[in-house]
Amino acid sequence: MLAPYGCVAMRAVVAVLIFVTAVHAGLWGLLRESQPAPDFRGVLPSVSYAPFDGTGHPDVDNIPTTERIRSDLKTLAPMSKAIRLYSSTGGVELVPPIANEVGLKVTVGAWIDKNLDRNEREMQAAIELSKRNNNVNGIVVGNETIYRGEQKVEDLIKLIQRVKGQVNVPVTTGEIWNIWIEHPELASSVDFIAAHILPYWEGFSDKQAVDQALIIYQKLRDAFPGKRIVIAEFGWPSAGYNLKKAMPGPFEQAVTLRNFVHRAEAVGMEYNIVEAIDQPWKFFEGGVGPYWGILNASREPKFNWTGPVVNKDYWKLATVALLVGFLLSTPIFRLTRPTMMQALLLSAAANGVGAWVATVFAYWTGHYFVWGSAFALTLGLTLLVPLVLIAMARIEEIAAIAFGRGPRRLWKAPEASADMAALPAAAAPSEIKSLAATDAADAPLSPAAEPEPAAAPLPPKVSIHIPAYFEPPEMLKQTLDALARLDYPNFECVVIINNTPDPAFTQPIQDHCRELGERFKFINAEKVQGFKAGALRIAMERTAADAEIIGIIDADYVVTPNWLKDLVPAFDDPRVGLVQAPQEHRDGDRSLMHYIMNGEYAGFFDIGMVQRNEVNGIIVHGTMCLIRRAAMDMAGGWSSDTICEDSDLGLEIMEHGWLTHYTNTRYGFGLLPDTYEAFKKQRHRWAYGGFQIIKKHWRRFMPGASRLTPDQRREFALGWLNWLGAESIGVVVALLNLIWVPIVAFADIAIPDKILTLPIIASFVVTLMHFLVLYRLRVAIKVPQMLGAMIAAMSVQWTVSRAVAQGLITEHLAFARTSKGGLTMMSVEFQAFWEAVIGVLLLVGAAVLLASNAYREIHEIYIFAGVLVLQSLPFLAAVAIAILENSRINSFAFWRNTGIRTAELIGLRPVGLPGAIPARQPVGSELPKDGVR
Known part of the structure; x- marks a missing residue:
């Protein structure tokens, strides 16, 4: 219950x-x-009809059948008195006799273009149809032929006259309304004017469309008094993209057509509605091409002609x-x-x-x-x-x-017990000798010494392993000195330098270990296989037999004296296999770049790790990690089949059912990557190693395949998707959109709809809010550093996506050491070349879209251009940091001096400017007492 x-x-x-x-x-x-519109209970005078079905082009493979035509015309007969055709060949010649069966009149069309042979066939077929079918009430020679530039006016007049001379029905041509006004000679050559009035293509809104049609109708009547005028095409599309103010849609189509029919009937206008049935094959006419029908492609009515217009x-x-x-x-x-x-x-x-x-x-x-x-x-x-x-x-x-409840599983150091408090802090061997001599000198000279109290039991022995590869000796000495000051009585330290033949890196450390005493073991291993994991396996072989807990720190980490004293008590619970403390850095004041990099790292440890810890699903990140030896042995120890051996081992331990703990208290302070190149290489290694872990462990996420809980499975799956997936998908979508730009800009088709572009914008906004809100709530840094951290986080999108792509096609990459300690030479290559290329192309693509859309003003293109700009930001962020690294503004001294000079120039007293977080020196009293940021 x-x-x-x-x-x-x-x-x-x-x-x-x-x-x-x-x-x-x-x-x-x-x-x-729900929109009101005039009711229409009559029968339309005429609708355009094309007997084609599906998306195949009529000139290729879309040949109508007698059954399809008969079914269509039976559907149209109650709705219209007549139909207009646009061709007389390719199966369309079957329409007039079938239309006669259902009582429909037919205006035959002859398609005219630049193909002279086809033109002849079309005209002869139209002539024959008019002679053989008494329901043919006219012939339209050509459809917008002048507008398309496929015939000259005088040539088209000749074709019209040829047809007129052979038939007894009215003959005309179909053209947009302004062609008739611009070429009165064309009007003189036809029996009636067949004018196309399509306000959508002129950019008028649906509210203006009917008024515009009536205005043009009156213009034609004024221009050609006494001439029969038929509005041979009027319609509105039910879907597609806007053109200026013209917005297609099912409501817009229904209201526009009902209004038009009502007003056309009132003035006695002859008209033809385009068109009867949607034509999916007209996709080449832009987004609206297939959607002009009053019936959809399934021959179902799109709207009712009476009552309010609603979406059924x-x-x-x-x-x-x-x-x-x-x-x-x-x-x-x-x-x-x-x-x-x-x-x-x-x-x-x-x-x-x-x-x-x-x-x-x-x-x-x-x-x-x-x-x-x-x-x-x-x-x-x-x-x-x-x-x-x-x-x-x-x-x-x-x-x-x-809005949720605060963290409940964060490990907090217990109050020191009386026994633990009585234990002396670890000291250097020379200090121990000095203390021993002092104690001996102060002992009372009594022949019968008082019995000594029973010694307090020692806490579990910890073996601390420090792998090193070409690490600066002075940096590593600082790490060892800090370990010597640990306030914990029962530990050893195993330093293993691997594959570093230069004695300048090994000899000083070996000498220093001797000075620090027997607790510090030095190993210089050559030809070690398996990168860092291989070195750690060798360290395990030299580990004391009675060591119950293995501690791992990187060579640049200076730990606080209370590290082990605070965290080892977590292992009093025999179910606990691992305790992880966060990384922190002591050189965030080296430059502005290091300042924002430090802020970017902090988010992972203060936000993501704290939340994952709530479900016992932390990511083990090696340094500042304590592992129960029994748990490590059960998990198989360090593995070299991934280059993120620490995260791999941590997941193995969880898969065997061990509990893990995380603390957000800072117990160790390392060094940031020396350069932006090193920062990106480190992130590449983490991402590639993470993808290796996915490939290695995904089967164990199946039900019953391991002792992972459902919450742990979910946390890891979402974590990988959130990191590796988000970055990779973001790059893939950006590149695909870049490829799509010329299709949208120049082919006039396949514009991405809002259902594809708006979610990208929404996802970006959510990501932005996620970063800003959670940083303000959980990460104790100032707003400028937070904004810089956001830029640093965006800047590695391309790096992470490359790592995932390489993970898909390769099994192993060499372990790349992160250069720290200030010995790295800055590369002469620009570290964001490809990011610059892609970012600029995205901006150029946005500019091309805007330029090509200047006449059309299609809303989706504006949105698409905005998406390209947003997608360029991660790439441009990398460019910004790469430029910052090599500029004067990367120096805090520059900002201080600029502030002073500015204050002096304007005659104000210099004011303090925001600076870097002071460098933490985690030695003795210089450390924050609680070790917390």
């Missing part, structure tokens, strides 16, 4: 979910669109949104004691995703796709799904930290 508090919390969560679902449903009800499928979409939102909200029940605000934010985000899914569903079912666009949409959605999952995971972390 649940505890009473648990029942109350569960009821509160259920209430929140019901409330959010109700609000979501209410919003759907509130936003349900609206409540189906609402149901999809609500169901998806509720299902995505159910993981809230697995949370431990969630707060109401936490549940509210998570449920609101889940319902937001539900609304997006419903929009995708509507788009998918309401659009027609050729193979290429279907593939592009499928690929886009496939890449967006993990982005949405990542955004959801980040929102969950925001909710947990901002």
Whole structure:
């Protein structure tokens, strides 16, 4: 049974979910669109009809059948008195006799272009159809032939006259309205004017369309008094992209056509609606090409001609949104004691995703796709799904930290027991001798010495291993000196320098270990296989037999005296296999670049690790780590099949069921990478090693394959997706969008819809909020350092994605040491070359889109251009840091001097400017007492 508090919390969560679902449903009800429009209960005078089906082009393989034509015309007969055709060959010649069966008049069309042979066939076929079918009421020779520039006016007049001379029905040509006004001679050659008025293509809004059509109709009547005028095409698309103010859509189509028909009937206008049935094969006419029909491709009416205009499928979409939102909200029940605000934010985000899914569903079912666009949409959605999952995971972390309960599993050092407090702090051998001599001198000279009290039991022995490879000797000496000052009586230190033949790196350390005493063992190993893991295996062979705990620190880490005293008590619980302390750095004041790098590292240890610790799912990062020897042996020890041997071993230990603990108290202070190149190489190693770990361990995430709990599996899976997946998918999407730019800009097709671009923007906003909110709540750094840390975090997107790509195609890369200690020569190569190339191309792509859209003003293109700008930011962040590293502004002295000079110039007293975090010197009293940032 649940505890009473648990029942109350569960009821509160259920209430929140019901409330959010109700609000979501209410919003759907509130936003349900219903527009008035004039009723039309009559029969349309004419509609354009093309008997083609599917996406195949009529000139290639889309040949209509008698059955299809007969079925279509039976559907159209109750709706229209006549149909207009655009061709007389390729199967269209079957239409007039079948139309006669159902009582439909037919205006025959002869397609005219630059192909003279085809033109002849079309005209002869049209002439024959008019002679053989008494329901043919006219012939239209050519359709927008002058507008397309495929015939000269005088040549088209000759063709019209040829046809007129052989038939007894009216003959004309179909042209947009201004062509008739510009060429009155064309009007003189035809029996009636067949004018196309399509306000969409002129950029008029749906609210202006009917007025514009009537204005143009009157212009034509004024220009050609006494001439019969037929509006041979009027219509509005039900889907696609806007053109200036013209916005296509199902509501816009229904209201526009009903208004037009009402007003056209009132003035006695002859008109033809384009078109009867959607034509998916017209995808080459831009986004709106397939969507001009009053029936969809399944021959179903798109709207009603009477009553309010509504979306018939609206409540189906609402149901999809609500169901998806509720299902995505159910993981809230697995949370431990969630707060109401936490549940509210998570449920609101889940319902937001539900609304997006419903929009995708509507788009998918309401659009027609050729193979290429279907593939592009499928690929886009496939890449967006993990982005949405990542955004959801980040929102969950925001909710947990901002509105949830505080961390409960963070390890805090227990109060020192009386026995532990009585133990002397570890001292150097010379100090021990001095103390021993003093004690002997002060001892009373009594023949019968008093019995000594029983010695306090020693705590577990710790063997501290320090692998080193070409590390600066002075830096490593600082590390060893700090270990000698540990306030812990029972430890040893094993220093192993591997594959470093230069005695300048080894001899000083060997001598220093001798000075520090027998606790410090020195190993100089040549030809070690397996990189750092191989060296640590050798250290294990030299470890004292009675050592119960293995400590790992990097060669640059200076530890505080209370490290072991505070953390070893965690192993009093026999289930605990590992305790991890955070990394910290003592050289953040070297430069502005190091300052922001230090801030970037802090986020991982103060945010991500603290949250993962709540489910016993931390990532082991080697240095400042204590491991129970028995747990290490059970997990198989250090492995060389990944270059992140520490994270690999930590996961192995968890898979065997051991508990882990994390503390956010700083017990060790290392050095930052010397250069931006070293920073990127370190991140590349971590990402590549992380991908190796995924390939090695994924089978153990299957149910029953290990002792990992569901929460641990979920935390690792989302963690990998959140880090490796987010960066890699971000780069892939950016590159695909870059490839898509010329298609959008110059081919006038396949513009990414909002369902693909807006989620990218939303994901970016969530990522930004995740960084800013969590840093402000959990990481004790100033705002300028936080903003710099954000730039540093973005700057490694390309680096991480390259590592993942290499992980897909390779099994092993050499371990790359992170250069620290100030001995690294800065590379002469620009460290963000490819980032600069991609970032500039993305910005150029955005500029090209904006330039190509100057006339069309398509909203989706503006959004797409904005997405490209956002996607360029991580690449440009890398460029900014690479430039910063080699500039004067990277020096804090520059900023101090600039501040002083500026104050002097304007006559003000110099004021203190924000500077770097003071370098921590973790020795003795210079350390913060609690070791906390």
